[in-house]
Amino acid sequence: MTQEVTRATFDEVMVPNYAPVAIIPVRGEGSRVWDQEGKEYIDLAGGIAVTALGHSHPKLVEVMRKQAGELWHLSNIMTNEPALRLAKKLTEKTFADRVFFANSGGEANEAAFKLARRYAFDHFGPEKHEIISFYNSFHGRTLFTVSVGGQPKYKEGFEPTPGGIKHCDYNDIEQLKALISDKTCAVVMEPIQGEGGVIPADIEFAKQVRELCDQHNTLLVFDEVQSGVGRTGTFFAYEQIGVTPDILTSAKALGNGFPVGAMLATEEVAKSLAFGTHGSTYGGNPMACAIAEAVIDTIDTPEVLSGVQKRHDIIVEGLKAINEKHHVFKDIRGMGLLIGAEVVEPFAGNAKAFMAASAEEGLLILVAGGDVIRLAPSLVIPEEELAEGLVRLEQAITKVIANSKAA
Numbered sequence: 254m255t256q257e258v259t260r261a262t263f264d265e266v267m268v269p270n271y272a273p274v275a276i277i278p279v280r281g282e283g284s285r286v287w288d289q290e291g292k293e294y295i296d297l298a299g300g301i302a303v304t305a306l307g308h309s310h311p312k313l314v315e316v317m318r319k320q321a322g323e324l325w326h327l328s329n330i331m332t333n334e335p336a337l338r339l340a341k342k343l344t345e346k347t348f349a350d351r352v353f354f355a356n357s358g359g360e361a362n363e364a365a366f367k368l369a370r371r372y373a374f375d376h377f378g379p380e381k382h383e384i385i386s387f388y389n390s391f392h393g394r395t396l397f398t399v400s401v402g403g404q405p406k407y408k409e410g411f412e413p414t415p416g417g418i419k420h421c422d423y424n425d426i427e428q429l430k431a432l433i434s435d436k437t438c439a440v441v442m443e444p445i446q447g448e449g450g451v452i453p454a455d456i457e458f459a460k461q462v463r464e465l466c467d468q469h470n471t472l473l474v475f476d477e478v479q480s481g482v483g484r485t486g487t488f489f490a491y492e493q494i495g496v497t498p499d500i501l502t503s504a505k506a507l508g509n510g511f512p513v514g515a516m517l518a519t520e521e522v523a524k525s526l527a528f529g530t531h532g533s534t535y536g537g538n539p540m541a542c543a544i545a546e547a548v549i550d551t552i553d554t555p556e557v558l559s560g561v562q563k564r565h566d567i568i569v570e571g572l573k574a575i576n577e578k579h580h581v582f583k584d585i586r587g588m589g590l591l592i593g594a595e596v597v598e599p600f601a602g603n604a605k606a607f608m609a610a611s612a613e614e615g616l617l618i619l620v621a622g623g624d625v626i627r628l629a630p631s632l633v634i635p636e637e638e639l640a641e642g643l644v645r646l647e648q649a650i651t652k653v654i655a656n657s658k659a660a
């Protein structure tokens with residue numbers, strides 16, 4: 254028996270922590286999706302920087318089907334081939350020597366923050382437990398990750414939250430100098446703040462953060478949950494910045510939509526998550542790891558990575574052309590295919606209006622906070638679809654401007 258479900262069903266049966274848009278997509282292929290009514294959308298949102306190879310990528314579908322017929326789950330009482338292969342590849346491709354698998358970005362960060370505390374505890378004692386992160390940063394929704402994250406609204410009403418955490422203005426090295434001390438076990442940063450408004454770190458700032466960490470025996474943790482796995486045009490963003498962290502977290506695009514997260518660390522640091530100190534039932538399960546392996550095999554190639562900058566240029570040129578006509582953006586910024594366009598004053602706080610209007614025009618986009626339109630499309634989106642997406646975006650912008658004048 255099939256049951257009719259609609260957007261209204263959401264309001265009857267789901268916890269009201271989300272407010273999804275009116276449509277319900279039912280099928281996706283590449284960078285297009287179709288809703289229950291059969292209406293087509295160009296996807297420049299990528300499931301929030303997740304579907305980096307688009308929807309129903311043939312290689313991923315094939316690998317998933319094959320793994321589904323072989324082995325789904327074992328538990329961490331046994332290891333498995335896909336997890337070992339994926340970990341090998343991640344360590345070969347990065348600074349890291351060791352990998353811990355989780356199921357999400359929040360969980361990968363939870364592991365990273367616990368490891369940083371534990372490493373300091375093992376080597377310097379319990380006094381060295383402070384974590385410094387940045388205002389407007391986002392690290393997940395667990396109690397520890399909302400506490401480290403720099404957006405107080407995500408903690409409100411959930412106190413008492415874990416203590417020993419300080420926040421610093423992003424890209425402000427003098428402030429960091431004043432906050433860091435020998436009690437600091439870790440500085441946690443996104444190489445480019447995603448949810449916080451698509452704000453890249455200044456290279457000079459990032460280098461000085463690394464130096465300060467070294468001076469204080471503090472671990473540098475890069476949250477690359479959003480910026481990693483090809484999003485910025487290199488496998489991880491840290492490669493472009495030229496600053497190597499001690500711990501790095503990945504998720505989002507790593508599974509292209511299948512839940513998986515990873516924490517990467519150096520040999521020396523990883524030792525502190527000794528036997529029995531941390532764990533996960535699903536983390537590192539063969540399904541997730543087989544898919545993630547296929548994702549990184551496909552993305553970490555010269556063709557895909559070089560295509561990121563090309564598409565970046567097309568989008569930025571397109572946004573500039575729109576702006577010359579409509580004067581809606583006061584800044585266009587980002588790295589690779591994580592692009593933010595900050596809207597001008599009359600629309601400040603209401604970037605969402607552009608997202609809603611875009612959906613009506615058959616286009617999926619994102620916002621980052623109240624002021625920034627965010628685009629995070631598939632890294633392999635065909636250029637025609639990108640061009641069509643920009644046409645629809647201009648139509649949506651025209652409508653929002655017209656409505657604001659009518660109001």
Ligand SMILES: *Cc1c(COP(=O)(O)O)cnc(C)c1O
Pocket residue numbers: 356357358359360362391392393394443447448476477478479480504505
């Ligand atoms: C999305 C995101 C997270 C949280 O990932 P989940 O999979 O939702 O737990 C953490 N850090 C950054 C930078 C993110 O963009």
